[in-house]
Amino acid sequence: MAAPKNRRPGYSRRAQYGNFFSYIAALVGLGLGVLLLLVSTGNSGAFSGLRGAASDAGAPAGTVAASGRTASQGLWATIAGYFTHGSRVARLEQEVAEARVKLAEQSALKEENARLKALVGLTEGETKPVAITRLVGSTSSSSRRFAMIGVGSNQGVQTGMAVRSPLGLVGRVIEVGRTSSRVLLITDSASSIPVRRADDGIQAYANGQGDGILRIKLAVTGINPLKPGDAIVTTGSGGIYRPGQAVAVVVSLTPDGALARPLSNPAMTEFVAVDPLFEAPEELPVPAPEGQ
Amino acid sequence: MAPPLPSLLREIGKRQINRAPSPILAMSVPWLLVMLGSLHPTWPVIASAPVMPPIGFLLLVAWQQLRPGLFPVWAGLPLGLFDDLYSGQPFGSAVVLWSAAMLGLDFIEHRFPWRGFLLNWLEASGFIAAYLFLSLQIANLGGGATPLVTVVPQVVLAVLAYPIAAWIVGGADRFRLIKIREI
Secondary structure, X not given: OOXXXXXXXXXOHHHHHHHHHHXXXXXXXXXXXXXXXXXXXHOOOOOHHHHHHHHHHXXXXXXXXXXXXXXXXXXXXXXXXXXXXXXXXXXXHHHHHHHHHHHHHHHHHHHHHHXXXXXXXXXXXXXXXXXEXXXXXXXXXXXXXXXXXXXXXXXXXXXXXXXXXOOOEEEEEEEEOOOOEEEEEOOOOOOXXXXXXXXXXXXXXXXXXXXXXXXXXXXXXXXXXXXXXXXEEEOOOOOOOOOOOEEEEEEEEEOOEEEEEEOOOHHHOOEEEEOOOOOOOOOOOOOOOOOO | OOOOOOHHHHHHOOOOOOEEEOHHHHHHHHHHHHHHHHOHHHOOOOOOOOOOOOHHHHHHHHHHHHOOXXXXXXXXXXXHHHHHHXXXXXXXXXXXXXXXXXXXXXXXXXXXXXXXXXXXXXXXHHHHHHHHHHHHHHHHHOOOOOXXXXXXXXXXXXXXXXXXXXXXXXXXXXXXXXEEEEO
């Protein structure tokens, strides 16, 4: 296409100045952007109010669309199901048989657990979620992994609350608007969760990589005891996530730990629950300085 | 390259004599389309890895190549601010990168005025790749630690999606210039 006419506007002083100042404005915009970046990287919560208001405005459309998302995935699963029907039925029947046995074992364990807890005098109620909502959207083009949920401070959501799906941990709330909030997914590269192996409690950290895989780093390195298929759950230390919540399954091993796949794939999750703030065991009171 | 219009819209623009494009439509459609593209984090795609092309940026580049000079050179500031509200990047990231991209596109436009679509695509690919890699660096400055390899699939997808963005912009350009105002 031919060059636009507005670069050399002719003899009109007004047009010349207008042109000149638009370039000045562009450079000012660039400088302003750098300034904003300096402020926001120094203090990540700096513009959270603005973002909260913006996501409140965008959330209703997302909520409508979210129901379509799960429906369309159901459609694909239905079509795929025709091709793998026979083998899946056989496999599922076997799994059901195994699961029945396990269920019986579990109920025995539960009974024993309740008995032991009563013995110790420990009463632990089931945690009731603050809200149950849909995942409305995610920052799918940024390398940071945030999602939006359709509840906010009006429903009692606070910063720091854990978000989980029936399958496992999804993330935690980092910014709250009135009717929507922003969730840091566990796969974000800034997310680090203290975890343990479900069977024996080997301590590790689950760090997000930003690509949907968690990197499990053992707290004590040396011999790597992990195996593919190990279940990873939270330890609850650090006081953000409740202990014993399912996080991921080990897929492959690395020299200092493993790569693990999160159990709750956010794309397949329809509803998520926001848990109340987890109260970590109180720290020892710091003795007040005497004298003065 | 622009798609054919639906028959209803064609009827609207049929009477050409003593009709002119509506200035409101002609001015607002480009801005609204880019802002709509920036809203894509509220679309029903929940991704556990960065896969979606940066749609707002693609549309901005496509507008700039189809109609150079339609957006003022400083358009990166307001449009980038809007994009930052939704993108999840550190605030100000799109303001910087979109302003720089507008200046870069403007420079290339005046240095190499005659280009075909393939050359446009090549130019846009360079801008898209640079934009995504710099966005990653900025996100890492703001607290992330994502390796560079993570965005490579996204770069490929975004480069492949660019002709679609250009097609959409072509359609929107025909739409905004429909002669509906009576003189």
